[in-house]
Amino acid sequence: xxxxxxxxxxxxxxxxxxxxxxxxxxxxxxxxxxxxxxxxxxxxxxxxxxxxxxxxxxxxxxxxxxxxxxxxxxxxxxxxxxxxxxxxxxxxxxxxxxxxxxxxxxxxxxxxxxxxxxxxxxxxxxxxxxxxxxxxxxxxxxxxxxxxxxxxxxxxxxxxxxxxxxxxxxxxxxxxxxxx
Ligand SMILES: C[S@@+](CC[C@H](N)C(=O)[O-])C[C@H]1O[C@@H](n2cnc3c(N)ncnc32)[C@H](O)[C@@H]1O
Numbered sequence: 769x770x771x772x773x774x775x776x777x778x779x780x781x782x783x784x785x786x787x788x789x790x791x792x793x794x795x796x797x798x799x800x801x802x803x804x805x806x807x808x809x810x811x812x813x814x815x816x817x818x819x820x821x822x823x824x825x826x827x828x829x830x831x832x833x834x835x836x837x838x839x840x841x842x843x844x845x846x847x848x849x850x851x852x853x854x855x856x857x858x859x860x861x862x863x864x865x866x867x868x869x870x871x872x873x874x875x876x877x878x879x880x881x882x883x884x885x886x887x888x889x890x891x892x893x894x895x896x897x898x899x900x901x902x903x904x905x906x907x908x909x910x911x912x913x914x915x916x917x918x919x920x921x922x923x924x925x926x927x928x929x930x931x932x933x934x935x936x937x938x939x940x941x942x943x944x945x946x947x948x
Contacts, residue, residue, distance in 0.1 A: 793888035802928040816882040821873040826853025833866035842868040886912040906940035
């Protein structure tokens with residue numbers, strides 16, 4: 769009995785790891801200091817809407833709602849991380865202004881976001897940027913840790929705790945020549 773259970777749990781874990789390896793961006797949580805830095809650089813204001821695409825365990829969503837008074841939404845494809853994030857939000861009593869939804873980030877509507885947070889991969893940023901460009905209003909900010917957006921002119925570039933760049937983009941003409 770114990771053997772069977774072990775084989776089933778081991779098999780499911782291997783399947784889960786294998787499936788994760790097929791994603792464009794693997795899970796790697798942002799450290800708390802870098803996270804705070806990104807949120808400050810985003811200039812998120814109380815009542816503004818923040819979206820984290822590929823939100824992992826929901827740490828940006830929790831911090832933005834709790835420490836910055838934002839209305840925060842995270843989209844994550846991994847059901848286990850979504851479950852973890854939902855419990856975290858519930859325990860932190862932030863359900864009125866924070867939520868995490870299990871969705872494919874390439875399909876979500878971000879048109880009402882003031883700030884979009886990205887910590888993904890070069891491929892993901894490339895796949896997302898047309899959608900971001902088309903949907904976000906002028907003045908909205910895209911803040912990407914580590915990976916730049918192709919061909920966009922950053923408003924500023926900050927530094928994470930590990931020395932890697934934090935790119936801040938402001939939608940509008942200052943983005944420069946971009947492909948729509
Ligand atoms: C590098 S982690 C970043 C997690 C979190 N934003 C943070 O900074 O701590 C990237 C996350 O994107 C998620 N992800 C990858 N592809 C996705 C997709 N198509 N839709 C939604 N989430 C996705 C992964 O499961 C992973 O949790």
